[in-house]
Amino acid sequence: MANIVRFAVSLDRKLFNRFEEYWKARGYISRSEAIRDLIRDALVEDIQEKNKVVFGTITLIYDHHEKGIGENLTDIQHKYLHVIISSMHVHVDAHHCLEVIAVKGKYNEIKELADKLITLKGVKHGKLVITAITP
Ligand code: NI
DSSP states (O other): TTOOOOOOOOOOOOHHHHHHHHHHHHTTSHHHHHHHHHHHHHHHHHHHHHEEEEEEEEEEETTTSSSSSSHHHHHHHHHHTEEEEEEEEOOOOEEEEEEEEEEEEEEEHHHHHHHHHHTTEEEEEEEEEEOOOOO
C-alpha cells in the first residue's frame, strides 16, 4: 500500500450530506471509490482538452421517415472512416431508429463528427460519450 495517498477534503455540511446520499445510492462500496471515479471523469475531460486519442460512442435516435436522413447519416460517416470503429443499428419502432457508433481518435475530430450527426434534421436526440484509459 506504499503507493496509496490519503488526503483530507473540507466540505460544506450540505454538500457532504448530498455526496453521502449520492455514492450510497449508486452502490459504491466506499466514499473513496466514488471519489476515485469522479477524479477519473475529470481527467478524461482534461485529456479531451489536450487533444489526445480517446474512445467514445455517439448515440442517435432518429425518425427514418425524415427525407434524406439515412443517406445523410451514411454520407457523413463515410467521411470519418478513420475514426469510426463500428456501428450498430436498431429498429426501435415503426418510425424510429437507434444508432450507436463506436469511435476512436483525436477528440476534436470525434466532436466534429458527433456535432454533424446530432444536428441533422430528423435526429431527435443524440449524445457523445467520451472515455479514455485513466490511472
Ligand atoms: Ni431502423
